[in-house]
Amino acid sequence: MGQHKTEEFRKVNVLMKVPALRDGSFTLAESIAILLYLVQKFKTPDHWYPADLQKRARVDEYLSWQHINIRAKGSKLFLSKVLLPLITGQPLPPEKLEFATEELNVALKQFEEKFLQDKPFIAGSEVSLADLVALVELMQPVCAGYALFEERPALAAWRRRVEEAVGKELFLEAHQEIMNVKNLTADQFAPELLENFKQQLLKQN
Amino acid sequence: MGQHKTEEFRKVNVLMKVPALRDGSFTLAESIAILLYLVQKFKTPDHWYPADLQKRARVDEYLSWQHINIRAKGSKLFLSKVLLPLITGQPLPPEKLEFATEELNVALKQFEEKFLQDKPFIAGSEVSLADLVALVELMQPVCAGYALFEERPALAAWRRRVEEAVGKELFLEAHQEIMNVKNLTADQFAPELLENFKQQLLKQN
Structure with a gap:
């Protein structure tokens, strides 16, 4: 690490x-x-990044949007729930955790309404890079303990479709480390790395 | 508006x-x-988004990186220096302005060292979408009054190359509104829009 x-x-x-x-x-x-x-x-295979102009634009649109939305808010919640308490030795104040969760919820709502709508996948009927990037990012807050799929049946069904398209075994293998993140302890980090993280995280929060 | x-x-x-x-x-x-x-x-023409795999990757790399760096930090400084004082009727506290400037400076340093290096343009010898997006974003803090090109001769030379590639007239035309942003007054906004902005800006700052 x-x-x-x-x-x-x-x-x-x-x-x-x-x-x-x-x-x-x-x-x-x-x-x-x-x-x-x-x-x-x-x-x-074409479906990952379709040659069709409009389908490709749907993928690019999501890949561009996600940076300051799903990715930023998902990582922030992950840092707040897992890394920051681990590194500082103190839980985050509840109002900060609530604010980070609320921000992610806004992004999740936009994701459902604007990007997924009633389609099987973001680009339409087939899985693409956009779905892959979206699900991988959402696994961060999930593994940090925010069961965001439980109260969102449409998102949960999409997750199952993406997992099946990728292959369940490969999906599990790719997420093995992050699924165990709650077992991390501060002594698994080199001290100077810990200090470095600490400074960065405190600046952001 | x-x-x-x-x-x-x-x-x-x-x-x-x-x-x-x-x-x-x-x-x-x-x-x-x-x-x-x-x-x-x-x-x-090919140079805007090269078919060559490695040149294209340089463009994609910048377009991906810029979201939470040049774009986020440039907009934040713009909002802090121009929109927030306009909307709240009060200047931003100096330490907040200084922090926003420092964050943009970090991104500018990475832009020079990692993306521009000693090349004429981000993708190499020809202008691409990456340069266009970069310069347009940097014009935000510039028009807000941060003369960032003055103390950065390599960036200033790159700016001149991009302007020439685009055409100086077109460049000026495209930036006319933002160049006049310091003449904006609060009464040019509809009241409900002003209130909406105010809430959003205060949340972020």
């Missing part, structure tokens, strides 16, 4: 964040850019 | 934000998704 804060990793991504990709001498940061690169490089 | 908060506009974008595109019965939100749609629909 924390290998992305080393000098060795700086050569792959000067921003020192994960994920990052190295393909020969070519390096690339930003998860969305990496996914688009992989889809095009390996010519994956 | 504020036409995007009407019911008529809701039909184009249920998120009620600008920009939004309507092409026949197809509607699309999110500026990045709209640019990608237009580039592909009108088959614009």
